[in-house]
Each structure stands twice: as structure tokens, then as C-alpha cells.
Amino acid sequence: MSRSVLTSILLAGTLSLVAACGGKTPPVATPTPPPPAPATPVEAPVAQPRPPMPPVPEAPPIIDSEPAVVSDPLATMDTDEINRRAPLGPVFFRYDSDTVDEDGQRVLAANAEILKKYPTWAITVEGHCDERGTAEYNLALGERRALAAKSYLISLGIAADRLRTVSYGKEFPFDPGKTEAAFSQNRRGHFVVTAK
Amino acid sequence: MRATLAVTTALLSTALVAWTPTAETPDVTSVPLDGQQTEIRATIGGSSGRLPRLAVPAFLVDGGDAELREAATTLTDVLWKDLEFEREFQMISQSGAAQIPSAPADALNYDSWNQIGADDVLVGNLLRSGGNLQLEVRVMNVERKVGTFGKRYTCSLRGIRLCAHTIADELHKERFGLDGVARTKFAFASDRDGERMTGTIEQRSIKEIYIADYDGKRASRVTVRGSLNIAPTWAPDGRSIAYQSHQSGYVDIYVQKLYEVQTQLGRPAKGTDRVQNFFPAWSPDGTRIAFASSLEGNWEIFVVKVDGTDLRRLTSHRSADSAPAWSPNGAQIAFTSDRTGTNQIYIMSADGGPVTQITSEPRKADRPTWALDFIAYSAEVPAGVEIKKVNVGTRQVTQLTNGPGTNESPTVAPNGRHIAFVTTRWGKEQIAVMDADGNNTRQITFTGNNRYPRWSNR
Structure with a gap:
């Protein structure tokens, strides 16, 4: 398991990050269509099927233009430092699936709260796959995973223009092992803060 | 945020020019040798439908300094592998061919080549010519004791592998009408x-x-x-x-x-x-x-x-x-x-x-x-x-x-x-x-x- 994952689990605290593997084969292979974007990034989404909300670890989202409280370490870090802390947890996927399951929804809900707290952050959602299947197929699958995570964040009120996606297919595994434990680490949407 | 992205993109764009083009290997040129027949494809080669057995003995080196000898060894090795690759010849192993002393085309010991089963022998003669290398290649038919392929190649020392690839492609083309892939x-x-x-x-x-x-x-x-x-x-x-x-x-x-x-x-x-x-x-x-x-x-x-x-x-x-x-x-x-x-x-x-x-x-x-x-x-x-x-x-x-x-x-x-x-x-x-x-x-x-x-x- 990579250091960033460990860090994110420590940071997220109350989040339950379970590498979701096994289980039923998902029936749908297409990404969730993004709902209409909210009028403003800070407006609460309307009529969305909200997943169970985890406790918010920090203060409520700061939605005015005042700088964040100075005691907040993330507010003063550069993006590399922020990414080493991995405040945005990864979303894991089942084999050959781009469906964000309940565990993934909880992670994304927490990520959305953090993105609302830091409204200037822009992020890239990287789609990754395990090594099974062809390189070409996995680049497509990785893109679907990144788009699924992006769509879900948009449905939680995050502005689309803060979210880039890129697929790395099976090119950059987080765990080079050949076991299911390694594979489950490599099937993920991975979040990188690119600007603040 | 927008400004940061734009600057980053601009920096990456300027980095595009910072690569150096690949050095291109000089061309290999070839001319037919005098007196060579090239249109006897149908009459030569192995009998009874099997693949013709080809030997590629070590190339002869005129004037023989170490660099030239090394080039000759590389040429022979690469050419042997190129010719084996298309499986139009049954290649006689290089250790087998080494049992018979190399000799110029006009002094081949045809009996010895016949004894180890060669149908054809590819003879190469390498010498320096100005700053380049000049290589004469002949394929001699053992049974009929005649040349069936003959070309003179001008190669650079740096392009020695390309020289071998060119010979293989031209031999495959002349002998079998085959587009070999040695230069791909x-x-x-x-x-x-x-x-x-x-x-x-x-x-x-x-x-x-x-x-x-x-x-x-x-x-x-x-x-x-x-x-x-x-x-x-x-x-x-x-x-x-x-x-x-x-x-x-x-x-x-x-x-x-x-x-x-x-x-x-x-x-x-x-x-x-x-x-x-x-x-x-x-x-x-x-x-x-x-x-x-x-x-x-x-x-x-x-x-x-x-x-x-x-x-x-x-x-x-x-x-x-x-x-x-x-x-x-x-x-x-x-x-x-x-x-x-x-x-x-x-x-x-x-x-x-x-x-x-x-x-x-x-x-x-x-x-x-x-x-x-x-x-x-x-x-x-x-x-x-x-x-x-x-x-x-x-x-x-x-x-x-x-x-x-x-x-x-x-x-x-x-x-x-x-x-x-x-x-x-x-x-x-x-x-x-x-x-x-x-x-x-x-x-x-x-x-x-x-x-x-x-x-x-x-």
C-alpha cells in the first residue's frame, strides 16, 4: 500500500476506506451522466440522492472569499505538500467496473466537503486500472473511472471547471504486486491537487 | 488558478523544441558486380523442394586491422541472422561453416562445401575505401560452381548493421522476389x-x-x-x-x-x-x-x-x-x-x-x-x-x-x-x-x- 493511501486514511479519520473487490458484476459499463451543473459552485445541489454523510472532520465549508483560518496547515502548503498529505481519498473500483459503489460515494462525499472548504483548489482525477486486460482497454476503463468520480463530485456541487480527468490505464500501478490485494489498490480514481 | 495553468502549459510548450533529432545512418549503396547472373532464380537452390542450404563463412578482410576484422565479424553475424529470419534459406550454422577455411569466390573449395551439405555459399570481401568500407558479396552455387548474386556495397563503419540488413533484403528480393524486413x-x-x-x-x-x-x-x-x-x-x-x-x-x-x-x-x-x-x-x-x-x-x-x-x-x-x-x-x-x-x-x-x-x-x-x-x-x-x-x-x-x-x-x-x-x-x-x-x-x-x-x- 502506498504511503499516500496510508496518509489519506489517517487524515480522513472517520472514513472507512474499503478496497471494494469481488461481489456482483456491475450491470452498467457507462459513466453516470453528469447532472446539470449548479448555477454557482457554492450553491447546494438540489434533489440529488445524497449518500449518507460522514461526519465532517473540520469546520463547515468556507464559502466566502475570506482566506481560510491561518491555523489550517493545508491552507499554507504548496500543492506538493498538500498531495503528500493526500487529503482527498482515493475511490476504489471493482474489477472491470467504473461504478462508484457505496464506499466510493462516502469517500467522494468527504472529498467534496474538502473541495468546498478550499474553493480555490483545482484537481485532476486520475483513472487507474489493474494490470489485467489489454493496455488499450484499460486506458478506456481508466477514463470511465475518472469521469465517474468527476460526475459524482459534480452531483455533490463541485464546479466542473475545477475537475480535470486523465486516464493512466495500467501504466502507473500504485502497487506493482501480482496479487488481488495489489490489484485492488490499482483500480482507483486518484485525486491530485493541481492548483490552489 | 487559471493563470497558473496557463503558465504551466506555456512552459511545457517551449520544452517541445528541446529534443535532438535522431542521427540518421548514412545510406548503403550497392552496384552489381560484373559477370553476375541474376535471372536464374528458378534453376538453382535445393533439389526436391526443400529450402536451399546457405553457408555464410567469415568475411575475408584485406589489410586486416582490428577494427576492420571486428566489422567483418559483425557483418557476418548480422547477415546470418537476417537471412535466417525470413526462413527462405536453411542456414548452415556458423560453427559448421567455420570448419572450412574462408576463400575468395574464385578459389572456393566446392568439394568441402558439398560435403557439409551447402547448396550455396555467400562469400564476402571487405576492404577500406577512403573513409568508408567496401564490401563485395557473391553467392556461389556449389553444384554448378557459378555465382548467382554479386554486388559491391559501400558502407560506413557506423552503419555496419544497416549494411548487413541491406544485403539481406537485396538477396531475398533477387533470389525469391521477397520483400524482406531487415531494414524495417x-x-x-x-x-x-x-x-x-x-x-x-x-x-x-x-x-x-x-x-x-x-x-x-x-x-x-x-x-x-x-x-x-x-x-x-x-x-x-x-x-x-x-x-x-x-x-x-x-x-x-x-x-x-x-x-x-x-x-x-x-x-x-x-x-x-x-x-x-x-x-x-x-x-x-x-x-x-x-x-x-x-x-x-x-x-x-x-x-x-x-x-x-x-x-x-x-x-x-x-x-x-x-x-x-x-x-x-x-x-x-x-x-x-x-x-x-x-x-x-x-x-x-x-x-x-x-x-x-x-x-x-x-x-x-x-x-x-x-x-x-x-x-x-x-x-x-x-x-x-x-x-x-x-x-x-x-x-x-x-x-x-x-x-x-x-x-x-x-x-x-x-x-x-x-x-x-x-x-x-x-x-x-x-x-x-x-x-x-x-x-x-x-x-x-x-x-x-x-x-x-x-x-x-x-
Whole structure:
């Protein structure tokens, strides 16, 4: 398991990050269509099927233009430092699936709260796959995973223009092992803060 | 935030000019030797239909300094392997040929060559000529004691392998009418230099595009982008490549000349927040590039002129269409689609229109590559991925690999006789070459991970 994952689990605290593997084969292979974007990034989404909300670890989202409280370490870090802390947890996927399951929804809900707290952050959602299947197929699958995570964040009120996606297919595994434990680490949407 | 992104993009763009073109090997020139017959193809060679047995004894060296002797050894070794590769000759082992002292063509000991079963003996004579090397090559028929091939080659010392490749191609052409592939090349993506990707805190090795001779030798890196660069494709003249780069943060398709300095690379398909572009395939006539793109939502197949104009969408389906490959005559395009629920290979006109399903794999088919009358592809099987080929006319499927490891990303030699692919059977991902019937597999890359091999057209 990579250091960033460990860090994110420590940071997220109350989040339950379970590498979701096994289980039923998902029936749908297409990404969730993004709902209409909210009028403003800070407006609460309307009529969305909200997943169970985890406790918010920090203060409520700061939605005015005042700088964040100075005691907040993330507010003063550069993006590399922020990414080493991995405040945005990864979303894991089942084999050959781009469906964000309940565990993934909880992670994304927490990520959305953090993105609302830091409204200037822009992020890239990287789609990754395990090594099974062809390189070409996995680049497509990785893109679907990144788009699924992006769509879900948009449905939680995050502005689309803060979210880039890129697929790395099976090119950059987080765990080079050949076991299911390694594979489950490599099937993920991975979040990188690119600007603040 | 916007300003930061713009500055970053500008910096990356200026970095494009910082690469050096690949040094081009000087041409090898050849002239026929006097008194050589070249039109006796039908009357020579092995009797009773078997392959002619060819010996390639060590080349003679006039004046024999160490450098010249080393060049002669390299020439003999490379030529022997080139001639063995096409399997038109049954090659007599070099240790077998070494039992008989080398001699000039007019003093061959035909009885000795006859005794070890040689039908033909290739005799080479190497000498210095100005700053270059001059090599006389003759193929002598043992039974009839006559020359059947004779040419004088002018080569550079640096281009000694190309010299051998040229001899092999010309001999195959004259003797069998065969277009050998000894002078063809591979483009591929590799992390062999072990450079770490910047702009991320993760430990990621960048992948850059490399080219190498058909035997994996003389590999040279042709991109310096510090990112993920994969899926190269050759211009039919072999002097440019296009490839997919993730450097900008989006997925772009770049066009790059190999042997000329460029201030700006071509970018016929440019990524944006919403558009990613994958798997370029250069058309056989050199004018267009087919690729998969999310330009209009989900992945469809597009073609665009090499200069980025005249973009056209060829497919329109709510499923993902990907991995285009041109038919050898450029009239059709094969691609993958999951429109029936699993990835299968389809073909259509190069102008789009109705599609025909070609494969019915129980799992998935991917990465078609089209040569002669067949399409080779990657097929998912319970144990991993294996290479198969399907006859486009009869739809007969032949499985060409059966482990070990996973085997994918086939690319077919321009003469249709060989298939290169990526295999994990030796640990990391390496490129292997096999005959088009699945036999005679050999490893041609040895360092780093190597993926997306593409055989040049010439």
C-alpha cells in the first residue's frame, strides 16, 4: 500500500476506506451522466440522492472569499505538500467496473466537503486500472473511472471547471504486486491537487 | 488558478523544441558486380523442394586491422541472422561453416562445401575505401560452381548493421522476389531510462518513444517529454511518427519528424478539459491519421489530415469505439467496439458507414492490426491475454500464443510474415517477435518495460 493511501486514511479519520473487490458484476459499463451543473459552485445541489454523510472532520465549508483560518496547515502548503498529505481519498473500483459503489460515494462525499472548504483548489482525477486486460482497454476503463468520480463530485456541487480527468490505464500501478490485494489498490480514481 | 495553468502549459510548450533529432545512418549503396547472373532464380537452390542450404563463412578482410576484422565479424553475424529470419534459406550454422577455411569466390573449395551439405555459399570481401568500407558479396552455387548474386556495397563503419540488413533484403528480393524486413524498424514506448515523472509526488517512471531496428538493436530515444508517451504510429515513409502524449495534462496526439529539427511539433488532435485523444494510426497513403477521441462525448473513431485540418467522425454509437487500424490498401479501418456488450473487432469503410463485426471472442478482443488478408489482435482468455489472428475473408481464427505470461499489442511486419507483441513471460514487459504462424518466438528488448510496438511500413 502506498504511503499516500496510508496518509489519506489517517487524515480522513472517520472514513472507512474499503478496497471494494469481488461481489456482483456491475450491470452498467457507462459513466453516470453528469447532472446539470449548479448555477454557482457554492450553491447546494438540489434533489440529488445524497449518500449518507460522514461526519465532517473540520469546520463547515468556507464559502466566502475570506482566506481560510491561518491555523489550517493545508491552507499554507504548496500543492506538493498538500498531495503528500493526500487529503482527498482515493475511490476504489471493482474489477472491470467504473461504478462508484457505496464506499466510493462516502469517500467522494468527504472529498467534496474538502473541495468546498478550499474553493480555490483545482484537481485532476486520475483513472487507474489493474494490470489485467489489454493496455488499450484499460486506458478506456481508466477514463470511465475518472469521469465517474468527476460526475459524482459534480452531483455533490463541485464546479466542473475545477475537475480535470486523465486516464493512466495500467501504466502507473500504485502497487506493482501480482496479487488481488495489489490489484485492488490499482483500480482507483486518484485525486491530485493541481492548483490552489 | 487559471493563470497558473496557463503558465504551466506555456512552459511545457517551449520544452517541445528541446529534443535532438535522431542521427540518421548514412545510406548503403550497392552496384552489381560484373559477370553476375541474376535471372536464374528458378534453376538453382535445393533439389526436391526443400529450402536451399546457405553457408555464410567469415568475411575475408584485406589489410586486416582490428577494427576492420571486428566489422567483418559483425557483418557476418548480422547477415546470418537476417537471412535466417525470413526462413527462405536453411542456414548452415556458423560453427559448421567455420570448419572450412574462408576463400575468395574464385578459389572456393566446392568439394568441402558439398560435403557439409551447402547448396550455396555467400562469400564476402571487405576492404577500406577512403573513409568508408567496401564490401563485395557473391553467392556461389556449389553444384554448378557459378555465382548467382554479386554486388559491391559501400558502407560506413557506423552503419555496419544497416549494411548487413541491406544485403539481406537485396538477396531475398533477387533470389525469391521477397520483400524482406531487415531494414524495417520498430517504434515503441519504454521506461528503460528510469526517469522519474515530474509534476507528481508519486514514484512513476516516464515512458518515452524509442525506435530500433527490426532486431531490437540500435535503439534510440526520439521523445523527451518527461511524461507518459505511448502508442506510436509510423508515417509510411518511415521518417515521422505520431504518438499519444499525456504531457499537457490532457491526451494529445503529436506528429514528430525523426531526422529533422523542428521548432514546433504537429498536434493534429489536441486535448482539452473534455476531449482526450488516443491511439493514432497513420494512413497507408500518408495523408491522414485515424484515432479514437472523446471529442463528442464517448469514444468514437475520427480521421484528420496530418496537418490537423479536415477532421471527420467515422463512427457514431453510444458505446466506446477505439484502437483504429487501417487495412493495407487504406480502404477500410478496423477498430474495437463494445456495442454488443464486450469489446470486439469491427471493420468499416475508411469513410465510415456500416460496420461489420469480425470477431466473436468469449471475452474481449482489442488492438487490431491489419496485414495482407488477416487481422491480428489481443484476445482476453481466462489466463490473461493472448495473440490471435482472424482471416478477414473466412473469419477463421488462429490462436498464435498460449502463454507463458500475458501476450498483447500485436503489430505485423510489412511483409505479413512476422508479428511482434508485448509479453510478460520474461518478467517485465518485453517485445517479442514470432513468425505469423506463431513459431520461432524470440525476445528483442531486454531493458525496462517496453510496450506498444509498431512495425514500420518500410
